[in-house]
Amino acid sequence: MSSFIEVKNVTKQFSGMKALNDADFSLDKGEVRALLGINGAGKSTLIKVISGIYTRDKGEILIDGEQVAIDKPQDAIDLGISTVYQDPQMIPSFTGYENIYLGSENSSKLLFSTLNRKKMRAKAIELLKEFPMEVDIDKPVYLLPAIEREIIAILRALSKECRLLILDEPTSILTEKEKHILFDLIRLLKSKGVSIIYITHHLDEVREICDSYSIFRNGKDIVHERIHDGKVDMNKIVESMLGESLNELYPPKVKHTTEVVYEVQNVVAGNKVDDVSLTAKKGEVLGIFGLVGSGIDELSKVIYGSMNYEKGRFIKDGKEINLKSPKVALDNGIFLVPGNRKEEGFLPELSISFNTTIAKIKKIVFAGINVNEKKETEDTQILVSKMDVATPTIRKHVNELSGGNQQKVVVAKGLYTDADVYIFCEPTVGVDVGAKNKIYQTIRELCKDAAVIIISSEPEEIYGVSDYIMVMHKGRIVMEKADKQTDVKDMLVHAIIDE
Amino acid sequence: MELDKKTLNKKSFGEVLPVIVFSVLLVLIIVVFRIMMPGFLQSSSVYSILRKIASISLAATGLTFIIIIGKVDMSFHLIGCSAGVCFCWLMVNVGIHPVIAVVLTLIYGGLWGVITGILVSKLKFPDIITSIAVGSIAYGSGYLFSNAAYIYLHQASEKAIAYARIATVPLPIWIMIVVLGICYWIMEKTEVGRKFYSVGANPKTAFLSGINVSRIIIIAFILGGVLVSFTGMFMNAEQGFGAVNTTLSILPQCYSAVFIGWAIFKKPCIHGTIFGASLTSIITLGMAQMSLPYYWGNLVNACILIIALMISLLKYNDREKMVPPEKSKKEEA
Numbered sequence: 064m065s066s067f068i069e070v071k072n073v074t075k076q077f078s079g080m081k082a083l084n085d086a087d088f089s090l091d092k093g094e095v096r097a098l099l100g101i102n103g104a105g106k107s108t109l110i111k112v113i114s115g116i117y118t119r120d121k122g123e124i125l126i127d128g129e130q131v132a133i134d135k136p137q138d139a140i141d142l143g144i145s146t147v148y149q150d151p152q153m154i155p156s157f158t159g160y161e162n163i164y165l166g167s168e169n170s171s172k173l174l175f176s177t178l179n180r181k182k183m184r185a186k187a188i189e190l191l192k193e194f195p196m197e198v199d200i201d202k203p204v205y206l207l208p209a210i211e212r213e214i215i216a217i218l219r220a221l222s223k224e225c226r227l228l229i230l231d232e233p234t235s236i237l238t239e240k241e242k243h244i245l246f247d248l249i250r251l252l253k254s255k256g257v258s259i260i261y262i263t264h265h266l267d268e269v270r271e272i273c274d275s276y277s278i279f280r281n282g283k284d285i286v287h288e289r290i291h292d293g294k295v296d297m298n299k300i301v302e303s304m305l306g307e308s309l310n311e312l313y314p315p316k317v318k319h320t321t322e323v324v325y326e327v328q329n330v331v332a333g334n335k336v337d338d339v340s341l342t343a344k345k346g347e348v349l350g351i352f353g354l355v356g357s358g359i360d361e362l363s364k365v366i367y368g369s370m371n372y373e374k375g376r377f378i379k380d381g382k383e384i385n386l387k388s389p390k391v392a393l394d395n396g397i398f399l400v401p402g403n404r405k406e407e408g409f410l411p412e413l414s415i416s417f418n419t420t421i422a423k424i425k426k427i428v429f430a431g432i433n434v435n436e437k438k439e440t441e442d443t444q445i446l447v448s449k450m451d452v453a454t455p456t457i458r459k460h461v462n463e464l465s466g467g468n469q470q471k472v473v474v475a476k477g478l479y480t481d482a483d484v485y486i487f488c489e490p491t492v493g494v495d496v497g498a499k500n501k502i503y504q505t506i507r508e509l510c511k512d513a514a515v516i517i518i519s520s521e522p523e524e525i526y527g528v529s530d531y532i533m534v535m536h537k538g539r540i541v542m543e544k545a546d547k548q549t550d551v552k553d554m555l556v557h558a559i560i561d562e
Numbered sequence: 563m564e565l566d567k568k569t570l571n572k573k574s575f576g577e578v579l580p581v582i583v584f585s586v587l588l589v590l591i592i593v594v595f596r597i598m599m600p601g602f603l604q605s606s607s608v609y610s611i612l613r614k615i616a617s618i619s620l621a622a623t624g625l626t627f628i629i630i631i632g633k634v635d636m637s638f639h640l641i642g643c644s645a646g647v648c649f650c651w652l653m654v655n656v657g658i659h660p661v662i663a664v665v666l667t668l669i670y671g672g673l674w675g676v677i678t679g680i681l682v683s684k685l686k687f688p689d690i691i692t693s694i695a696v697g698s699i700a701y702g703s704g705y706l707f708s709n710a711a712y713i714y715l716h717q718a719s720e721k722a723i724a725y726a727r728i729a730t731v732p733l734p735i736w737i738m739i740v741v742l743g744i745c746y747w748i749m750e751k752t753e754v755g756r757k758f759y760s761v762g763a764n765p766k767t768a769f770l771s772g773i774n775v776s777r778i779i780i781i782a783f784i785l786g787g788v789l790v791s792f793t794g795m796f797m798n799a800e801q802g803f804g805a806v807n808t809t810l811s812i813l814p815q816c817y818s819a820v821f822i823g824w825a826i827f828k829k830p831c832i833h834g835t836i837f838g839a840s841l842t843s844i845i846t847l848g849m850a851q852m853s854l855p856y857y858w859g860n861l862v863n864a865c866i867l868i869i870a871l872m873i874s875l876l877k878y879n880d881r882e883k884m885v886p887p888e889k890s891k892k893e894e895a
Contacts, residue, residue: 369770390772401770410763412829421760422771424753432752476771 066125067092067258068113068227073122075108075282082108083119084282090227095249095259097269100279101304101521101555106262109279110229113260114146115139145220146229150236151212159200159207160187163219190218196248210241217248221257228252229260234268235356246272264354266559270295278303297560301552305523312500313527314507316546319346324514325397325484327366330375335361337538343484343514348506350529350546351518352554358538360402363488363518367399368392379484393422398477402488402518404466408473411462415454416443418461418472423480446475451501467498474505483513490517491524503528522551522558534558580826580873588841595848602851609732613724613800614847616738617793619839621812622819623745624789627782629820629830630749632762633689635783637678637697638790638816642809644704645671645787646794650804651707653720660719667795668788674700675787679780704806713804724799734796741792745785746832758782762830811860818842818867825873842866 070088074081083105090096100106111117113124115136123130126142133139153162164183187200198211198218207215213233220228230249234242249259249272261273269276270293278286278300286303321344328340335358343349353359364370366377368386377386379395386392392399401407409418416439420427427442429435443457450471454464461472470490477485487506491499506528509515519525525532532549534542534557542549542557595602603611621638628635648670652663678696681687707713715721726733749755760768761778769775793812798804819842823834845866846859 367770388772388774389770390774393772399770401767406764407766407770410760410767413759413763417756417759421756421768421773424756428753432754434751434753434756 066090067094067127069125069128070109070113071123071125073109073112073119073124075112075117075119081282083112085122086279086282086284088277088284089287090258090260092258093253093256094275095253095261095273097273097276098260098262098279099266099269099276099300099304104279104304105282106279107231108282110146110231110260110262113139113227114144114229140223143224143226144229145223145225145227146231147213147216147220147233149232151216153204153212153216155205156203158203159198159211159215160184162204162215163187163190163200163222165219167223186222187218190222194218194221194248194251196244208241209236209238210244213237213241213245214248221252225257227258227260229262231262232264233261234263234265242268264559266295266297266300269300276300280304280306297556298552301555301559305551305555312496312503314500314504316348316507316528316530317511318530319511321346324380326376326378328376328378330362330365330372330377332361332365332370332372332375335538336365336372339535339538339540341366341516341533341540343516345483345512345514346510347530348510348515348517348528349531349533350525351516351533351535351540352522352525352558353518353520353535354558355520357520357535357558359518359520359535360488361538362535363399363402363486366516367397367486369399393480393482396480396482397484397486398422398480398482399486400470400473400477400488400490402492404470404473404492409461409469409476412460415447415452415457415459415461415464415472416440419443419446419457419475419479422476426479442479443475446478447472449478450475450505465495466493467495470494471498471501474502478505478509485509485513485515487515487517487519489519489521491519491521522554526551526554580828584822584826584837584841588844591841591844591848595844595851599848599851602848607851609735611844611847612735612738613732613796614843615840616734617796618812618815618819618843619738619742619836620796621790621793621809622816622835622839623742623832624786625816626820626823626830626832626835627745627749627758627785629824630758630762631779631782632765633682633779633782635678635693635786636690636813637674637693637700638786639809639811639813640697640701641671641674641787642790642794642797642812643806644674644700644707644794645791646798646808647704647707647713647804647806649791649795650713650715650720650798653717654713654715654804655707660722664723664795668791671787671789671791671794672784673787675783675785676780678787679783682783683776683779701806708804708806710806715799715802715804721799721802724796737792741789742832742836745789749832754781759829814860814864814867815839815842815846818863818870821867821870825870838870 066089068090070086072085072087073083074085075083086105086109088109098106108117112119113133115133115138118134124133125131131142133142154165157165160183164186196214198214199207204212204215233245237245252259263269270290273290275287275289277284280303323342324345325343330336330339339362341349351359351362361370365372367389368391369389377384384391384395410421420439420443427435427439440457447454447457452468452471452475454468461469464472490502506515506517517525517528526546529546531545532543532554533540534554536558542554592603621642625635625638645667649663649667652658652666653660658666674696678693681692682689722733724734728736749758757773757778760771760773761775765775794809797808801808819835819838820830822838822841824830826837827834842863845862849859849862850856
């Protein structure tokens with residue numbers, strides 16, 4: 064059988080980093096193929112190349128054996144390629160059928176032509192006859208449960224001629240029961256000859272619904288395998304996803320005597336953090352691993368006081384603190400390097416020195432109010448050289464630096480607070496290898512005199528720098544072990560598989 | 563790092579250029595007016611120009627605080643109207659001593675800022691619409707003081723805030739120098755100023771850096787209300803009667819002042835606003851002295867605002883260009 068779509072030798076670069084490196088991928092008609100890989104493996108880059116959001120640097124895409132040009136999203140739509148993203152983009156106040164035909168309401172080219180709602184609704188009902196699903200198309204979508212929104216998003220893709228459907232983690236917002244409704248729809252689509260690329264982190268779903276899987280690692284396709292009789296070797300998949308680890312990236316773990324500094328007890332925040340307790344010790348790096356959406360980002364914020372929580376106790380140096388804002392955390396010597404650097408990490412349009420000193424501005428304030436710019440310059444200078452920030456001057460605006468250097472400034476800002484608990488959340492996302500190494504070194508150096516908590520969705524990173532490891536899954540801590548008693552595979556298995 | 567220390571205090575040509583351009587422009591405008599009207603900007607009329615600059619720059623500085631924290635205020639001119647009549651009412655109808663009336667009026671103006679500030683920060687109301695609503699209430703309240711009639715100021719002491727002189731220099735100019743000096747110092751040299759700029763740059767980062775973002779937003783709106791109250795008092799006292807619509811037309815001029823300052827110094831700032839206020843005031847007054855109708859001044863000021871915006875945007879685009887576009891990356895590969 065010849066492939067429906069074939070992707071050959073595709074390369075895509077972002078500022079020197081190869082997100083896709085000579086990758087191949089193919090899919091048969093009516094096949095459901097899982098696309099697997101850890102964060103940054105190149106999965107989302109591949110689907111963005113296929114759906115025309117990114118233009119590829121090199122390589123070709125063939126459909127039915129013929130070379131096609133996909134340079135913009137419309138090209139992909141014209142070829143019958145539709146993507147349903149993790150959180151489907153819809154207009155909440157519009158009804159189901161209005162959302163299905165959003166953007167294609169009218170064939171008329173007039174600027175102001177009236178909408179024919181009746182016709183639109185009739186068309187939606189036709190579509191539902193073809194794909195019999197239980198969904199209310201007359202209600203505004205914000206009133207609908209997650210599964211019906213998901214179905215509407217898929218129907219929108221099907222309303223146009225659709226031969227290839229890309230589902231990006233479609234089950235992330237669905238309940239266990241709702242998942243099966245989605246799987247029924249996938250089977251139906253399959254029987255109608257629609258090919259599906261299924262991106263997921265959950266291996267049990269792969270076994271249940273997919274015909275085959277492809278594993279990506281470092282922008283390259285590593286394994287393509289068919290699934291026979293629902294048998295999947297989980298361990299083999301996890302091994303392929305991880306590959307050889309880069310030991311030289313991580314500094315040696317020098318052991319120190321430990322002393323409890325910061326305790327978090329039974330914290331609950333919404334449905335994202337569910338009864339989590341942890342103990343941060345001076346002289347030790349505590350690593351918390353979890354996939355994106357497992358609640359790790361929320362956890363980092365809750366223990367820093369920047370997110371509301373329902374329950375929980377926070378004990379610093381033996382005394383309970385009322386952690387109601389980041390200010391309280393900072394005053395108690397706790398500092399967070401936030402997970403989303405661009406949105407939370409730095410102050411754009413302001414200088415490196417401004418950013419470095421802002422969290423502990425008291426240190427450069429003279430006589431209570433006046434800022435001592437000379438001291439500011441000197442202090443920043445020391446930290447900038449310590450962190451190896453590549454910049455001609457500390458007056459440069461932080462948004463003009465590269466991602467790695469931006470993150471180094473955020474870390475420098477933390478060092479300036481002389482905290483005794485440092486929380487690093489996703490510290491190396493979008494950061495080059497050199498900066499990564501520098502940050503890991505800094506973390507290891509910090510743990511001599513302070514407690515360090517590193518929270519990340521990259522298992523290797525957690526394993527590489529931590530002395531004690533916890534794994535988070537669906538808001539709960541599902542594993543905690545000293546680093547010697549576990550390995551990356553073990554961590555990933557706990558983070559992926561539902562008990 | 564040695565090199566760093568040397569370059570640290572040296573401003574690049576790109577930074578200095580706009581300052582030069584605007585200074586030349588200011589001189590050029592004065593020269594043009596001088597040629598057209600030989601009487602323009604003679605020693606006798608210098609004070610009248612400075613008076614005008616004092617009125618506008620105080621209101622515009624209040625606005626600058628709000629622009630710095632990344633919000634927009636559409637209420638300050640309306641608060642100025644309300645505060646102006648409140649001031650006249652306190653002196654004439656209530657019979658309060660002018661000095662106490664000044665203090666009460668400043669508090670009154672600040673209170674409107676408190677309302678907008680709390681709505682915008684704590685309750686997350688949208689800034690533009692909220693300030694229009696609060697400003698309109700303030701403006702409407704102005705009529706409660708005046709009963710829709712003029713409040714005439716007969717006593718010299720009642721007009722003193724505009725006409726009294728210290729060492730031959732009129733009081734408003736002294737007030738401008740002192741108040742704006744303090745504002746400049748606060749914003750550029752103190753911890754509080756840093757917090758203002760942080761909130762404007764990225765409120766999320768500011769919050770995570772231990773700054774009470776809501777408090778800073780409220781303080782900014784209070785300062786906006788207080789400073790525009792000075793303008794309201796000056797302008798009403800100057801014309802000799804309290805009328806509700808006195809400061810109604812200062813809105814475009816104040817925005818021009820802030821954005822001209824932004825264009826010159828690459829950030830909204832007090833010194834930039836003073837520069838901008840001077841420029842717009844000289845133009846307005848020059849046109850008035852050419853005996854063009856008053857609305858010409860407004861018209862020209864609105865046009866200057868557009869030009870100032872264009873200049874600040876040009877610079878923004880420059881910065882965008884510094885990031886290499888996708889295409890060049892491809893060529894490297």
